[in-house]
Amino acid sequence: MRFKDVFSIIGPAMVGPSSSHTAGAVRIGRVARHILGDLPEKADILFYGSFADTYRGHGTDLAVVGGLLDFDTDDPRIPSSLAIAERLEMDIRFIEGKGQFPHPNTAKIVARRGDREISVVGASIGGGNVEMLGINEFDVKFTAMYPTLVLFHNDRPGMIADVTRVLSRENINIGHMSVDRKGRSGEALTVIDTDNSLTEDVIREIAALATVRDVRLVDLTAARGGNAP
Structure with missing residues (x-):
């Protein structure tokens, strides 16, 4: 590092x-x-x-x-x-x-x-x-130092291009990307570190892309209130 x-x-x-x-x-x-x-x-x-x-x-x-x-x-x-x-x-x-x-x-x-x-x-x-x-048994690496988008999807041509097109349009810069898949056209996982926080609208748009099964945001850059008093 x-x-x-x-x-x-x-x-x-x-x-x-x-x-x-x-x-x-x-x-x-x-x-x-x-x-x-x-x-x-x-x-x-x-x-x-x-x-x-x-x-x-x-x-x-x-x-x-x-x-x-x-x-x-x-x-x-x-x-x-x-x-x-x-x-x-x-x-x-x-x-x-x-x-x-x-x-x-x-x-x-x-x-x-x-x-x-x-x-x-x-x-x-x-x-x-x-x-x-x-x-989930995918070999991906990231540091969690930046807002990190975690995409569960199926492997298909153009998938990464579709995601980066959304981020580019919103002026969100990518710092690092890690991708792994379980086979051609099978399950895949993409992790993207970004320099900017991601809005709910951006996350929903990415979640709506073809073959995306789930989207999660890992954001440790701001303290959370937690679940307990």
């Missing part, structure tokens, strides 16, 4: 002892929350590497659940996030993941609400920064 500013090293304003084990973990949880689109009813949280070894002592469990509640990194409710989740009747399981993992601080979250289920894999890479590595 390229150096951007001093805050990339010292980390964000946060609750917790470690920017990697708490602030980064909050952001991974929030990404999962935004992709699910609502408060999870159930969530399996798998920790790998250093996360698996130290998550209780470093509060990584509290941090990820705080993210699922849509708390920002400096929200004073993070130390109480497990109690808040229990009060909201969230079913949370922590699992020590097995096998290979891409980074010592890696977490996989499988979150469910109703008949919708999503999975995300992310790594906390230092200074509160994260690198998201996968969504």
Whole structure:
């Protein structure tokens, strides 16, 4: 990851002892929350590497659940996030993941609400920064540092051109794009980082494009109120 500013090293304003084990973990949880689109009813949280070894002592469990509640990194409710989740009747399981993992601080979250289920894999890479590595078994990468459009669609010619045409017309600049597919003309996932916030009208227009199955916006650039008092 390229150096951007001093805050990339010292980390964000946060609750917790470690920017990697708490602030980064909050952001991974929030990404999962935004992709699910609502408060999870159930969530399996798998920790790998250093996360698996130290998550209780470093509060990584509290941090990820705080993210699922849509708390920002400096929200004073993070130390109480497990109690808040229990009060909201969230079913949370922590699992020590097995096998290979891409980074010592890696977490996989499988979150469910109703008949919708999503999975995300992310790594906390230092200074509160994260690198998201996968969504629903698609290999896509993004940092969640910018408003990020997540498109679930079918693979077809012209799909990316249709999306970028809408963004260009609205003067929305693309900073990064990641695409993966499960086969020709099969399911695909496109992730687009933008320099600008996206309005509901833009999101609805993109959602209406042919073969788009779902659209989600991951936007951690502004603090949310969260789900709990």
